[in-house]
Amino acid sequence: MDSCAPSIVPTGSESVTQGSYEPELAHGPHRIRGLSHPHQLTLRGIPVMCSACDARRDWLLINRGRDVWVRCRCGHQWLEPEIRRADYDAMIATPESITYPTIEQAMLALGFDGSFASVYLP
Numbered sequence: 001m002d003s004c005a006p007s008i009v010p011t012g013s014e015s016v017t018q019g020s021y022e023p024e025l026a027h028g029p030h031r032i033r034g035l036s037h038p039h040q041l042t043l044r045g046i047p048v049m050c051s052a053c054d055a056r057r058d059w060l061l062i063n064r065g066r067d068v069w070v071r072c073r074c075g076h077q078w079l080e081p082e083i084r085r086a087d088y089d090a091m092i093a094t095p096e097s098i099t100y101p102t103i104e105q106a107m108l109a110l111g112f113d114g115s116f117a118s119v120y121l122p
Helices: 085-091 103-110
Strands: 032-037 059-064 067-071 077-079
Touching: 032 085, 032 103, 059 085, 059 103, 067 085
Parallel strands: none
Antiparallel strands: 032 059, 059 067, 067 077
8 A cells, every 4th residue: 555645444333342542534635535346346247356366256445535445365466457436435335333533444354454364264
């Protein structure tokens, strides 16, 4: 991901105990959102496949501005020009999500940091 990319991910919030830190929600063109996509992803009739480990499902889609990146559980990530911002917005099933202070913490919490390389989660 960009080294200059800001470090705030999905919208929404989870319950927060009193006195704990609550990150400011990101707004505007520089916010970063993440969406877990456990199923196979097909673009123009062709299944998406990770070039690093040959995975065919279980993706993290990361949106920043008009760009959408696809991240595999092995940690490999690429910009996917075939997925537009409107496509990403249409995939969001519920407005409820968890907010993480940084994209790195989101990837770690969701298992997209490379720890689950070659493992499909149910």
